[in-house]
Amino acid sequence: MPRYRLVLEYDGSGFVGWQRQDNGPSVQAALERAVHGLCGETVAVTAAGRTDAGVHASGQVVHLDLPRPYPADRVRDALNHYLKPDPVAVLQASEVGEGFHARFDATARHYRYEILNRRAPPVLDRHRVWHLAKPLDSEAMAAAAALLVGHHDFSSFRSTQCQAASPLKTLDSLTVARRDDRVVICASARSFLHNQVRIMTGSLAQVGLGRWPPARLAAALAARDRKAGGPTAPPQGLCLVGVDYAAPGDRVSRRPQG
Amino acid sequence: MPRYRLVLEYDGSGFVGWQRQDNGPSVQAALERAVHGLCGETVAVTAAGRTDAGVHASGQVVHLDLPRPYPADRVRDALNHYLKPDPVAVLQASEVGEGFHARFDATARHYRYEILNRRAPPVLDRHRVWHLAKPLDSEAMAAAAALLVGHHDFSSFRSTQCQAASPLKTLDSLTVARRDDRVVICASARSFLHNQVRIMTGSLAQVGLGRWPPARLAAALAARDRKAGGPTAPPQGLCLVGVDYAAPGDRVSRRPQG
The missing domain is CATH 3.30.70.580 (Pseudouridine synthase I, catalytic domain, N-terminal subdomain)
Structure with missing residues (x-):
C-alpha cells in the first residue's frame, strides 16, 4: 500500500x-x-x-x-x-x-495568528482575523512574547481540556510584528498544547492593550495555572501555515502569505 | 449641509x-x-x-x-x-x-487584480482571485503591459456597454509582478473605461499562457476594436485599492495589502 x-x-x-x-x-x-x-x-x-x-x-x-x-x-x-x-x-x-x-515525524509546526487592529470592523478578511479596535502596542507584545520562548511548563497556556501527558513544551519562536493595521503573531514549536497559541495570543493582546505589563507573561508562565494565563483568542485569526520534517528534502513548510 | x-x-x-x-x-x-x-x-x-x-x-x-x-x-x-x-x-x-x-475631483484611481496561479483551486481567497492553473509567464505579461501605458484610444479594452463619451484615456501605469503562486496586476489612471482593467487583465493572461506574443497587445490597441482585445477577466480578482485627489493632504489612497 x-x-x-x-x-x-x-x-x-x-x-x-x-x-x-x-x-x-x-x-x-x-x-x-x-x-x-x-x-x-x-x-x-x-x-x-x-x-x-x-x-x-x-x-x-x-x-x-x-x-x-x-x-x-x-x-x-x-x-x-x-x-x-x-x-x-x-x-x-x-x-x-x-x-x-x-x-x-513532524519536527516543527508553524502557526500564524492575525489581528486586525483598527476602528472599522473587518470585511474582506472577516473570517480570517481577530478584530481589536483599540490600538495595540505591538512592541510591548513582542517584548512579552520573548519571555515565553524556550522549554517551559505551559500549564497556564493550556486548555483545561488538553489531553497531553505533559505540559512541558519547547517554544522555538514567538514573534509579534505590525504591518499597517495588522498585528501578526508567528509561533513555532515541535508541538503545542491544546489552545496554546490562542491562549498565548489572548495574553499578548492583554499586554498590547496596556492591561498587563509585559513581565506579567513571565509571572503567568511561572504560575503553571490556566487561571494565570489570558483569555483564549478566537479561532478565526489562527492558521497552520507549515510543518517541518527532519529528513533531507522533507521540509514542506509554506511561508505565510501576505 | x-x-x-x-x-x-x-x-x-x-x-x-x-x-x-x-x-x-x-x-x-x-x-x-x-x-x-x-x-x-x-x-x-x-x-x-x-x-x-x-x-x-x-x-x-x-x-x-x-x-x-x-x-x-x-x-x-x-x-x-x-x-x-x-x-x-x-x-x-x-x-x-x-x-x-x-x-x-479624483486625479487617480488604483486597481489591483490578483491571479492565483497554481494547480490547486483557491480556498482561503476563493472569492478574491482568478484561478489559472496553467503556469503564467509573468515577465512576458509585464513586457506586454508596458505597451499599454500612455495616452491611447482604448476601444479594444472597453465593454461594448461602456457609456463613456470618449475611448481616449491615459493609463499612468500597468505592472505585473509574481509573488509565490500569485500574479498581481496593478493599474493606475485618472479614470478607466467600463471593464478596462478586466479586459486588459484577460489580454495579459493570454500573453502569460503563451497564446499571444506580448506585441499582440500593441496590435490590439491599434485595432481600436473590442474584438481585438482579450476576454474579460472575472470580477472577483479585482479590487479598487485607492483613489487620489489633487488638493494637498487629500491623498486617501490605500496601499494594496498582502
Whole structure:
C-alpha cells in the first residue's frame, strides 16, 4: 500500500475542526470522502495538527495509504476534483516511504495568528482575523512574547481540556510584528498544547492593550495555572501555515502569505 | 449641509455592484441605509468608482452631505454600526469642503487584480482571485503591459456597454509582478473605461499562457476594436485599492495589502 503525503489548504470556518466528529462536518471527513472518490475505498488520513473549529490551514500535512499506486499529480488533481465544493484543496501530493508519519515525524509546526487592529470592523478578511479596535502596542507584545520562548511548563497556556501527558513544551519562536493595521503573531514549536497559541495570543493582546505589563507573561508562565494565563483568542485569526520534517528534502513548510 | 468624505472597504461578492439597481443589493443602497440610520434622512452618496458586481474595494472613496454636523469619528463608527451585517466598512470619515466631489475631483484611481496561479483551486481567497492553473509567464505579461501605458484610444479594452463619451484615456501605469503562486496586476489612471482593467487583465493572461506574443497587445490597441482585445477577466480578482485627489493632504489612497 503506497503511502502519500499531502499538503492541504482549508478554510476552517464551516468545519467543526480537523477531526471527524458527530456534531458536524470535519476537514478529515471531507478529505476521506474525496479519497473514497479517487480509489473507491475507505481510507483513514492522519494530520500533523488537529486544528480546532474555525482554525484555518495553508500548510497542513497529512499522510494516507492508497490501495494501489497512482501518480502523485493525479492524486492531487483527483482529490481536488472530489473535494469540491468543500473549501479544502490539496496543494501538493508526493509518494513517501511507508515509515513516514505526518504527526509523529513532524519536527516543527508553524502557526500564524492575525489581528486586525483598527476602528472599522473587518470585511474582506472577516473570517480570517481577530478584530481589536483599540490600538495595540505591538512592541510591548513582542517584548512579552520573548519571555515565553524556550522549554517551559505551559500549564497556564493550556486548555483545561488538553489531553497531553505533559505540559512541558519547547517554544522555538514567538514573534509579534505590525504591518499597517495588522498585528501578526508567528509561533513555532515541535508541538503545542491544546489552545496554546490562542491562549498565548489572548495574553499578548492583554499586554498590547496596556492591561498587563509585559513581565506579567513571565509571572503567568511561572504560575503553571490556566487561571494565570489570558483569555483564549478566537479561532478565526489562527492558521497552520507549515510543518517541518527532519529528513533531507522533507521540509514542506509554506511561508505565510501576505 | 456639511459634506463628508468616506473611505470604504467592501466585499463585492454578494452585491450587484456599487450602483443602486432593481435586481439586487448594491453597496450604495447598503451605505444609504446606514446613513439613514445615522441621521434619519435619505441622503444620496456618490462614489469615485462605480465598481461592478463581484468587484471588491479596500479604498473606495465616497462623499455625502449630512443634514447637520457630526464629529467625523462618530460618522465612521455610527455608519459601521448600521452597516452590519453587510460586508461594508467605513475605514475613515472626514469633513471636507462643500466643493469636494468624490468622482469628479479624483486625479487617480488604483486597481489591483490578483491571479492565483497554481494547480490547486483557491480556498482561503476563493472569492478574491482568478484561478489559472496553467503556469503564467509573468515577465512576458509585464513586457506586454508596458505597451499599454500612455495616452491611447482604448476601444479594444472597453465593454461594448461602456457609456463613456470618449475611448481616449491615459493609463499612468500597468505592472505585473509574481509573488509565490500569485500574479498581481496593478493599474493606475485618472479614470478607466467600463471593464478596462478586466479586459486588459484577460489580454495579459493570454500573453502569460503563451497564446499571444506580448506585441499582440500593441496590435490590439491599434485595432481600436473590442474584438481585438482579450476576454474579460472575472470580477472577483479585482479590487479598487485607492483613489487620489489633487488638493494637498487629500491623498486617501490605500496601499494594496498582502
